[in-house]
Amino acid sequence: MSAIVTIETEGLAGPPPRRGFPGVALLRSTHGLQRGMLLGGIAVITLFVAAAVLAPLLAPYGFNADRAGGVIFGTQQPPSAAHLFGTTVGGQDVLSRVLFGARTALTVIVLAVAISLLVGVPLGLVSGYFGGVLDRILVLITDALYAFPSLLLAIIVSIMISGGRSTPFGGILAAAISITVVYVPQYFRVVRNLTVSVKNEPFVESARITGARPGRIMFRHVLPNVSQTLPVLATLNASEAILTLAGLGFLGFGIEPSAAAEWGYDLNKALADATNGIWWTGVYPGLAIVLVVAGVTLVGESLNDVLNPMLRTRGGGTSTADEDEIALPGDLGPAAGALGSGSDPAPTTEDDR
Amino acid sequence: MVRLALIVPTVLILVTVVFFFMRVIGDPITASQGGRLSAAQLAERRAAAGFDRPILTQYGEYLAGLLRGDFGTALTDHRAISEVLVTNGAATLELSVWALLVAFLVGVPLGRLAARYRDRLPDVSIRMFAVLVYAAPVFFVGLLLKLLFSATLGWLPASGRASAGVEVALTNVQPKTNIMVVDAILYGDTGYVLDVLRHAILPALALGLLTAGVFIRLIRINLIETMRTDYVTAARARGVPERLVVRKHAFRNALVPVVTVMGMQIAMLLGGAILTETTFEWQGLGYVLSRYLLARDFVAVQGLVTAIAVVVALASFLIDVINALVDPRVRY
Numbered sequence: 001m002s003a004i005v006t007i008e009t010e011g012l013a014g015p016p017p018r019r020g021f022p023g024v025a026l027l028r029s030t031h032g033l034q035r036g037m038l039l040g041g042i043a044v045i046t047l048f049v050a051a052a053v054l055a056p057l058l059a060p061y062g063f064n065a066d067r068a069g070g071v072i073f074g075t076q077q078p079p080s081a082a083h084l085f086g087t088t089v090g091g092q093d094v095l096s097r098v099l100f101g102a103r104t105a106l107t108v109i110v111l112a113v114a115i116s117l118l119v120g121v122p123l124g125l126v127s128g129y130f131g132g133v134l135d136r137i138l139v140l141i142t143d144a145l146y147a148f149p150s151l152l153l154a155i156i157v158s159i160m161i162s163g164g165r166s167t168p169f170g171g172i173l174a175a176a177i178s179i180t181v182v183y184v185p186q187y188f189r190v191v192r193n194l195t196v197s198v199k200n201e202p203f204v205e206s207a208r209i210t211g212a213r214p215g216r217i218m219f220r221h222v223l224p225n226v227s228q229t230l231p232v233l234a235t236l237n238a239s240e241a242i243l244t245l246a247g248l249g250f251l252g253f254g255i256e257p258s259a260a261a262e263w264g265y266d267l268n269k270a271l272a273d274a275t276n277g278i279w280w281t282g283v284y285p286g287l288a289i290v291l292v293v294a295g296v297t298l299v300g301e302s303l304n305d306v307l308n309p310m311l312r313t314r315g316g317g318t319s320t321a322d323e324d325e326i327a328l329p330g331d332l333g334p335a336a337g338a339l340g341s342g343s344d345p346a347p348t349t350e351d352d353r
Numbered sequence: 354m355v356r357l358a359l360i361v362p363t364v365l366i367l368v369t370v371v372f373f374f375m376r377v378i379g380d381p382i383t384a385s386q387g388g389r390l391s392a393a394q395l396a397e398r399r400a401a402a403g404f405d406r407p408i409l410t411q412y413g414e415y416l417a418g419l420l421r422g423d424f425g426t427a428l429t430d431h432r433a434i435s436e437v438l439v440t441n442g443a444a445t446l447e448l449s450v451w452a453l454l455v456a457f458l459v460g461v462p463l464g465r466l467a468a469r470y471r472d473r474l475p476d477v478s479i480r481m482f483a484v485l486v487y488a489a490p491v492f493f494v495g496l497l498l499k500l501l502f503s504a505t506l507g508w509l510p511a512s513g514r515a516s517a518g519v520e521v522a523l524t525n526v527q528p529k530t531n532i533m534v535v536d537a538i539l540y541g542d543t544g545y546v547l548d549v550l551r552h553a554i555l556p557a558l559a560l561g562l563l564t565a566g567v568f569i570r571l572i573r574i575n576l577i578e579t580m581r582t583d584y585v586t587a588a589r590a591r592g593v594p595e596r597l598v599v600r601k602h603a604f605r606n607a608l609v610p611v612v613t614v615m616g617m618q619i620a621m622l623l624g625g626a627i628l629t630e631t632t633f634e635w636q637g638l639g640y641v642l643s644r645y646l647l648a649r650d651f652v653a654v655q656g657l658v659t660a661i662a663v664v665v666a667l668a669s670f671l672i673d674v675i676n677a678l679v680d681p682r683v684r685y
Contacts, residue, residue, distance in 0.1 A: 140359075144366040147665055151627060152658060155646060156374050243490055247628055250492050251643050267492055271632065274496045275511045277504035286493035293488035 038302035044295025051099050052106035061093045063100035063261035079280055086280035089269055098284050100261035104172065105242050105292065111176035112183065112241045113234050119180070120187025121230070125218045127188070128195025139192070142185035151247050154178040158253045171255040179244050183237045190233060194226035201225075235300035239293045246289050263289050360670050367662035368419065372412055375651045415655075424656035429648045434656030437641055443531030444514060445626050445637035448560065451553050452629075455561025460568025461611075465604070467569060468576035479569060486566035491625060495559040495632035502555060510552050512634040519548045556633040560625060568611060575607035582606075 051058065066087075079086040085094035127135045145153065158178035162171065198204065199222060207221050248254040249264025257265050263285040270282030404411070418425065424434035467479040486494075503511035510516070514533050515523065522545065523529075523536045530536055534553075537545040579585060580603050588602045589595070627639030634640065638657065645653040 140362055141366055141370075144363045144370070144666075147363065147669055148367060148662060149625075149627075149665065151625075152642075152661065156371070156654075156658065159646065159649075160374050239488070246490050247492075250490070250628065251631060252647060264490070264492075267490075267496060271492075271496060271499075274499045275504055277500065279500050282493070282496045282500070286490070286496060289490055289493060290485065290488045294484055297484055297488060 034302055037298045041295045041298030041300075041302065044291055045299060048102055048292045048295065049106060052102040055099045055103045058099050061096045063097050064092060064258060066090060066092050085284045088266065088281050089273060094266075094280060094284050097261040097266055098263070098288050101263040101266070101285060101288060102292075104255065104260040104262050105245060107172055108176050108179065108245050109238045109241045111173065112179040113238055115176060115180040116183040116187055116237065117230070117234065120184040121191050121223075121227075123184070124188045124191025125195055125222060125226075128192040129199055129214065129218050129222065131196075135192075138188070142188050145181070146185040146189070150182040151244060154182050154244050154248055155251065155253045157181045158248060171259045175245055175248060175255050178248065179241045182244060183241070186237065187230075187233060190229060191226050194229070195222055198222050198225050232300060232304045235296055235303055239296035239300065242289060242293050242296070360666050364663055364666045367666070368416070368659050369412075371655055371658050371662065372415060375655045376408060376411075419659065424660055425652050427645065427650055427653035427656075429645065429650040429653065432653075434653060434660070437653070437657065438638070438660050440531045441636060441638045441641050444533070444635060445630070445639065447532045447534065448553070448556055448626060448629065448635055448637055451557030452560035452564060455557050456564035456568055459562065460565035461572055463565070464569040464572025465576060465599075467573040468580070468607075469599070471577060476573075480573075483566045483569045486562050489563075491559050491563055491628045492632045494562060495555065495629065498555045498559055499632075509555055511555070514552050514635060515545075515549050516552075519545050523549075556629055556635050559632065560629045563625070571611050572607055575609075575611075576603055579603040579606045 055063075085098065088094055088097065123138065127138045155178070158174055161174040161177055195218075204217060204221055207217050212221070245254060245262070246264030246267070249262040249266075250268045252265075252268065254265055255262050266285040267282055267289075270278075270285070273279075273281045415425075422435060424438065426433050427437070463479050463482070467476045470476045499511045502509045514520065515537075519537070522542075523533065523540060526536045526539050528539070530539070533549045534546065537549045576599075580599075582603075585598060585602050588598045593602075625639075626637055627643055629635065630637045630640035631643055638661070642654065642657050645657065
């Protein structure tokens with residue numbers, strides 16, 4: 001989110017030159033603490049993706065198994081050699097659930113970000129390019145959704161989609177779509193506002209004069225000029241998607257517990273344990289969430305610095321994203337995700353009316 | 354004034370979206386009573402509640418009810434939603450106030466420290482703290498607090514708004530505000546006041562720390578920014594001691610955006626209250642809302658969500674007004 005307002009106010013800052021391997025150029029343009037943050041974040045994400053992909057190999061047991069070879073694990077067993085992280089109140093291995101939870105989280109993030117991009121970007125392009133009544137209506141609707149506590153929105157959509165019942169994959173898809181509904185307005189706003197400012201540039205005019213069709217102009221000429229901010233938005237949304245998913249799971253509106261391991265659901269189950277001093281059922285899934293979100297956030301913030309050269313300070317500053325934070329009195333980002341709610345600044349509707 | 358004119362369509366859209374979302378799932382009676390009643394009984398109940406009429410008629414009546422301040426009546430426990438809003442809303446309000454207090458006490462000094470020691474150890478560690486607070490879900494922070502202060506150390510109660518006996522006593526207070534501290538003070542027993550306060554500490558910390566993360570970032574950035582301005586340089590040139598420059602000149606101006614954010618927190622606190630209140634069984638709006646949601650009581654959910662939407666829309670308008678008053682450069 002920190003990206004949004006910057007983008008709206010700052011106009012266009014060119015992306016770093018794309019020569020050679022993009023990742024290397026990206027890394028080279030960072031300094032000191034900022035590079036450390038970027039690398040640290042990337043390391044955490046790599047770990048997370050590896051855990052998600054290799055979960056069946058790494059996890060000692062299945063995510064829902066409460067026995068192995070006919071021997072029941074026992075409930076709420078403290079960490080031991082057989083169960084490094086102990087067992088849950090349902091008698092499952094905590095370590096296995098944490099590892100498989102990474103798989104669920106990754107699937108949902110990828111789906112949610114992909115769907116948000118596929119819906120939000122074209123919608124924003126069309127709305128911004130053509131303007132008119134459709135634009136007015138779309139802006140009004142997305143503004144209304146934007147102002148709404150996002151977790152609440154996700155809950156309502158999740159109930160609407162699943163109707164209380166769900167198949168394994170259907171549950172994951174339903175969770176992804178509920179999260180998507182929260183983020184489409186963000187992509188929409190960013191793309192729409194940039195499109196409005198780009199569409200009267202000379203190169204768009206000349207494309208129009210040469211007889212290019214609107215579809216071609218939008219996707220060939222406008223899109224590349226509005227897309228450099230999307231990676232930042234996608235990373236920031238990914239971290240919030242994890243928090244929203246966990247919030248949904250915590251409240252009991254996420255994925256069916258028999259379908260996949262989910263950290264938020266496990267934390268809900270661990271709540272009663274905490275009152276009795278049983279720490280291992282809640283601490284490990286909670287730490288997993290914190291670690292992944294912190295990792296993704298660090299990468300997002302560094303990307304924001306690097307991709308918006310205007311924010312960069314001379315001489316390899318450690319100053320990250322200072323200016324964008326100023327532009328952002330409403331950056332409730334942190335709180336938002338975790339609270340799973342109105343993470344977003346009140347819509348600044350004035351700029352485009 | 355464009356802003357004011359926009360509230361009506363915004364609220365109307367939210368109300369409409371919520372209404373039709375809720376109808377897509379099916380009618381509320383079937384949703385909540387589905388397995389328990391026979392088809393004939395279901396039909397009878399639906400007719401009695403008016404859910405068999407055309408959806409547009411229902412929508413029209415719903416809107417008319419809203420205009421009269423009637424948000425409907427819960428199907429499960431037959432409470433009027435407007436009454437739920439007053440009693441449980443008071444609990445959420447109380448929690449929000451405590452949380453904002455914590456956020457200020459933690460966020461403002463840390464933000465100042467970070468700005469003062471920019472890029473040095475205090476700054477880096479404070480910023481890491483802010484990222485961690487960002488990354489930790491409120492229910493995980495709550496769980497850790499419960500583990501430490503309630504289960505292990507036994508210092509503070511793990512859940513609820515007051516001990517059972519105190520709660521019973523406080524229900525008889527006249528006039529009853531539903532804000533526990535006020536009720537306890539009205540009751541006139543210091544022990545009760547302390548009991549209520551002890552129950553509020555952990556939820557307030559969990560929710561407040563989250564908000565503190567936002568405050569730290571804002572104060573730090575704004576302070577750094579204002580320290581570069583001409584009037585700060587001018588103050589220094591006049592020989593004003595550095596301590597006073599920070600306090601009298603820079604800090605006050607750096608606070609302006611924080612006040613704005615505080616208003617926006619209302620929307621966030623309302624949403625975030627769901628998680629915090631569930632964690633600590635704090636009987637506020639979020640808590641009852643999740644109860645109604647789990648019971649599939651969509652009449653209640655619709656009423657509560659609509660009310661929250663109205664509050665959020667009004668709050669964001671008020672913030673704009675306050676912002677314009679505080680900062681003359683902003684004009685609407």
